[in-house]
Amino acid sequence: MTPTNLDTFDESGIIGTDGAEQVGEGDSPQPLGFHALLWNGSVDNVVDLTPTDLPGVTQAVAYGVSNNQQVGYGSVSIDFSANHALLWNGTAASAVDLSPTNISMSSSEALATNGNEQVGYGRGSEFG
Amino acid sequence: MEGAPNSDNNSALLWNGTANSAVNLGQGEAFGISPNGLQVVGQTGLGNINAVLWYGTSHTFVNLNPTSLAGFGNSYAVATNGAQQVGYGVFGFDSDEALVWSGTARSAQNLQNLLPSTGTWISSNAYSIDANGDIFGTAYGTYDGMTGTFSVEWMQSSTPTSVSWNSPADGNWGFGSQWTQLTSPTAATNANFNTGSSTPYTVALTTNASAASLTVQDNVTIQNGGNALVVPGALSITGSASQPASLTLSGAGITTVGSLNISTYGKLDITNTAVVIQYDSNSGSFNPATELQIRNYIKNGFDGGSWDGGGSVNGAIVSSVAAEDASSGEPYGGDSAIGYADNNDLGNSSLPTNSVLVRFTYYGDADLNGVVNLNDFDDWLYGYNGGLGTAGDVNWSVGDFDYDGYVTLNDFDLWLASYTSGNGSLGTLDHAIDASTLSTSQKTELLGIVSSVPEPASFSFLAGGSIALLGRRRRRVE
Numbered sequence: 001m002t003p004t005n006l007d008t009f010d011e012s013g014i015i016g017t018d019g020a021e022q023v024g025e026g027d028s029p030q031p032l033g034f035h036a037l038l039w040n041g042s043v044d045n046v047v048d049l050t051p052t053d054l055p056g057v058t059q060a061v062a063y064g065v066s067n068n069q070q071v072g073y074g075s076v077s078i079d080f081s082a083n084h085a086l087l088w089n090g091t092a093a094s095a096v097d098l099s100p101t102n103i104s105m106s107s108s109e110a111l112a113t114n115g116n117e118q119v120g121y122g123r124g125s126e127f128g
Numbered sequence: 129m130e131g132a133p134n135s136d137n138n139s140a141l142l143w144n145g146t147a148n149s150a151v152n153l154g155q156g157e158a159f160g161i162s163p164n165g166l167q168v169v170g171q172t173g174l175g176n177i178n179a180v181l182w183y184g185t186s187h188t189f190v191n192l193n194p195t196s197l198a199g200f201g202n203s204y205a206v207a208t209n210g211a212q213q214v215g216y217g218v219f220g221f222d223s224d225e226a227l228v229w230s231g232t233a234r235s236a237q238n239l240q241n242l243l244p245s246t247g248t249w250i251s252s253n254a255y256s257i258d259a260n261g262d263i264f265g266t267a268y269g270t271y272d273g274m275t276g277t278f279s280v281e282w283m284q285s286s287t288p289t290s291v292s293w294n295s296p297a298d299g300n301w302g303f304g305s306q307w308t309q310l311t312s313p314t315a316a317t318n319a320n321f322n323t324g325s326s327t328p329y330t331v332a333l334t335t336n337a338s339a340a341s342l343t344v345q346d347n348v349t350i351q352n353g354g355n356a357l358v359v360p361g362a363l364s365i366t367g368s369a370s371q372p373a374s375l376t377l378s379g380a381g382i383t384t385v386g387s388l389n390i391s392t393y394g395k396l397d398i399t400n401t402a403v404v405i406q407y408d409s410n411s412g413s414f415n416p417a418t419e420l421q422i423r424n425y426i427k428n429g430f431d432g433g434s435w436d437g438g439g440s441v442n443g444a445i446v447s448s449v450a451a452e453d454a455s456s457g458e459p460y461g462g463d464s465a466i467g468y469a470d471n472n473d474l475g476n477s478s479l480p481t482n483s484v485l486v487r488f489t490y491y492g493d494a495d496l497n498g499v500v501n502l503n504d505f506d507d508w509l510y511g512y513n514g515g516l517g518t519a520g521d522v523n524w525s526v527g528d529f530d531y532d533g534y535v536t537l538n539d540f541d542l543w544l545a546s547y548t549s550g551n552g553s554l555g556t557l558d559h560a561i562d563a564s565t566l567s568t569s570q571k572t573e574l575l576g577i578v579s580s581v582p583e584p585a586s587f588s589f590l591a592g593g594s595i596a597l598l599g600r601r602r603r604r605v606e
Contacts, residue, residue, distance in 0.1 A: 066163075087145060098143050100150035108141060108150075112160045112207075118143040119158035119168050122150070 012037060016064045016112075023049075023062035023070050036060035036072050038090065049088050050074070051095035060086060060095075067115030071098075073108070085110035085120050140170050142184065154186035162210035163259070169205035169213045179205035179215050181231065192229050193217075194236035203227065203236075207256045211305035214239075214254035214263050226254035226265050228282075228310065234323070235294040235308045239263065239282050247271035252280065261310055290318040296325035296346060301333050313339035315360065321346045326371050333357060333381065342385070344375045344394070352381035352401075359385040360406075365394030376448070377401050384483075387418070390425055390443045398466065400449040402487035406480045414472040418484050419523055422468050426486070427531040429466065447488050463546045465491045469525035490550070491529045492543030500546040502560055508543055509564055511535035540574065548581055 009026035016023050022039040026048070036049035050060040051074055062072035070088040074095070085098035085108040098118065099108050106124030113119075140153035142161070156172030168182040169192075178193035192213065193203045200217035207214050213229040217236075226239035240252040249269035257263045263282040271278060288309040293299075299306040306312070313319040319339035321331075328347040333355040341361030345368075350357065363385040367373030376397040377383050384404040390396055396403075407418040422445070429437045429446035436451045437444035450464040467489045471479045474496060479485060485496055492500045494507035511526030512535045522528045527535040529542040547557070561574045 085141070085143070087143070096145070096147075098147050098150070100141065100152075101147045103139075103141075103150050103152050105139070105141075105150075110141075110143065111158065114161045114163050114165055116144070117161055117165045118145070119161045119170070120141050120143075121157035121170075122139050122141050122152075123137050 009035070009037075014039065015062065018066045021065045021068070021070075023065045023072065025061040033059035034061055036062035036070075036074075036086075036088075038062065038065070038070055038088075047091065049092050049095065051086065052092045054084070054086075054095055054097055057084060057086075057095075057097075062088070063110070064112040064118075066113050069113050069115050071110035071113045071118050071120070073110060073120075083107045083109050085118070085122070087113070087118055140168070140172070140180075140182070142168055142182075151184070152186060153182045154189060156180055158182070159205065159215075160207040162208045164210045167208045167210055167213070169208045169215070171204045173202075177202040177204065179203040179213070179217070179227070179229070181205060181208070181213055181229070190231065190233075192233050192236065194227065195233040197227075197236050197238055200225075200227075205229065206254070209257045209259055209261065211303075212257055212261060212310055214257045214265070216253045216265075224251045224253050226252040226263075226267070226280075226282075228254060228257070228263060230294045230305050230308060230310060232295045237308060237310075239265070240267065242282060243267055243269075243280065244271065254282070261304065288317065290320065292320040292322055293331070293346070293348075294323070296323045296327040296329050298330045299332070301331050301337050301350075302335060306331075313337070315358070316340055318343070318361070319359075321348045321375075333379070336381075345371070345373045347372075347374045349376040349378060350383075352377065352379035352383070354380040356381050357383045359383075361385075362387045362389055363396075364389040364391075365396055366391045367393030367395075369393060377403065388422065388425070390445070392443050394443060395429075395437060396425070396445045397448050398445060398486060398488055399447060400464075400488040402485065404479060404483050404485055406483040408482040414470065414482065416470070419468065419470045420521070422484050422486055423523060423531060423533075426466050426468060430531050435465075445486065449488060460490065461545075461549045463490045463549050465489060465493075465529070465542075467493050467496045467524050469494075469496055469523065473523075473525045490546040492539075492546040494525050494527060494529075494543075496525075500543065500550050501552060502556065504543060505547070505557065505560060508535065508540060509566070512540070513565065537573070537577070540577065544577065544581060554578055554581060 008028045012026040014022045014024040024037055026035045026037045028035055038047040038049050051057045056076035057074035060074040062070050064071045072086050073083040074086050075083050087096040087098055088094050105122035108122035110118045110120035140156045140158035142151040143149050156170050158168050158170040160169045171177050172180045178191050181190040182188055192205055194200045199219050203217040205213045205215040216224045217227050219225045228237050229235050243249050247269050252267040254263050254265035265280050266277050267280045268277045291307040291309040291313050294308045302312050304311040315338040318341045320343045322345040330349040333352045336356045338358040342359045342363045344365045365373050365375050372393040374395040378399045382402050388405050425445040428442050428444035431438040435447055435454050437446045447466050453460045453464040454462055468486045471483045490500045492504050494504040508527035521533050522535050527539050529539040561571050
């Protein structure tokens with residue numbers, strides 16, 4: 001389902017769906033990198049969820065969707081070594097950085113949501 | 129901060145919409161969360177990877193790596209609907225096989241084995257499960273002449289022939305998630321309580337229930353809540369020396385089974401309720417074998433009046449209520465017992481003809497209507513005068529209230545104790561004895577026993593099953 005309303009993607013893939021919406025990634029040559037994408041059952045109205053107002057986040061992938069809420073991650077490094085778990089509500093501007101502030105993590109990704117809560121994993125935790 | 133030490137550095141996380149809401153679930157990765165938010169699934173492990181279930185914190189960790197299925201080194205749980213979890217295990221070196229769980233490791237079921245047998249299947253994965261329990265995934269193999277990856281839906285509607293309780297924990301009979309095959313038993317399904325644990329647990333009935341057969345190898349209580357449990361096949365309580373088994377039935381509902389088999393290390397506790405063993409259809413004929421078998425089980429439980437089966441499990445029908453009554457005299461003055469009778473003798477219109485009724489009642493309640501009166505004296509008198517049954521093989525319904533196979537004055541004593549506790553009139557009894565066909569010396573002996581009894585001063589209502597016991601019983605004609 002390569003988006004037709006977004007003309008910069010060479011490839012794209014769906015990773016998750018809740019039966020109504022689909023989320024995944026698109027590979028863009030310019031600017032280079034992966035973009036989180038949201039479909040609503042067709043290639044004509046794909047939304048690029050890659051955050052526009054989170055400093056340093058240039059790439060993103062969406063893994064899960066439920067009840068109009070999407071989750072995934074954004075990366076501030078070209079090699080995806082420092083990811084930020086992200087939460088969206090249908091638009092790039094709605095992105096919320098879920099990188100834990102109450103737990104020491106160097107990288108995190110959100111993999112699924114039920115529409116209210118999100119799960120995933122973090123890396124580089126401290127244990128007490 | 130939650131979590132456990134690890135060297136992997138990956139920690140499963142749960143958020144509630146904000147960065148500072150993160151909960152560290154411990155080492156691993158969380159792949160899915162139920163719609164109600166109560167269950168989170170994923171994987172954990174150093175070296176071998178194990179599917180895991182969390183209930184919101186690291187302290188509620190449940191390792192789902194299959195223990196009842198051999199050959200799975202690694203496993204992953206990727207989705208949950210709040211009752212069951214799905215994912216896959218790595219069988220052997222590199223073959224994924226779809227799995228479903230019901231909250232415990234031993235509940236794991238291999239979904240690949242449920243794929244069409246006309247195909248050849250190499251691997252499979254389960255990715256999601258909906259609210260109905262339908263599971264979605266993929267399978268790789270050859271089917272209908274084509275080789276490749278197939279989209280698969282495992283439908284919850286298929287009915288297994290046998291189901292087993294999934295863990296030694298309290299639960300509801302009617303909840304499919306409580307059973308390893310994800311569906312509760314029906315009249316066509318054999319039900320098993322064989323978790324392998326000696327931990328007692330209670331299974332509640334919130335509506336009438338049935339199973340084709342019922343096998344108990346655990347220590348389980350079925351609290352029927354006034355509902356009927358019908359098992360057309362066998363109820364088998366089959367413990368072992370290392371793990372005795374017991375089934376306790378409680379509640380006002382009636383349990384009806386096709387046959388009853390209690391092994392040497394099995395015990396049936398009827399508390400204050402009733403069981404019906406329908407050994408043949410109503411079109412069949414009377415068969416004394418079941419009544420004799422039941423009497424032997426009850427005799428083992430009676431144990432001279434203690435009602436505890438001699439303190440050990442020995443193929444017995446017991447009543448914990450009667451045992452407490454025998455020990456303390458409360459609440460039935462030590463007069464409670466287990467009665468039994470073939471309905472060819474009882475003539476109870478609410479029961480199948482070819483059935484044996486086993487119920488909690490008073491000593492002396494020959495017709496099993498829960499009341500001890502002169503009708504029961506008449507039954508005892510019939511047996512005492514050499515009525516139905518051969519010496520050493522006489523049953524409760526004609527006066528053998530101590531299960532020794534004979535009708536004696538000891539049985540009369542047991543009847544008399546219950547009769548007087550129930551405010552039975554001694555004067556009326558004297559007249560009944562006088563009017564009987566007993567010899568003069570027998571009448572004198574009985575009247576002497578009665579005259580030594582003080583007038584009754586207490587009365588207890590009997591709790592018990594809700595069987596309607598109608599009218600006067602009939603005696604079987606042989």
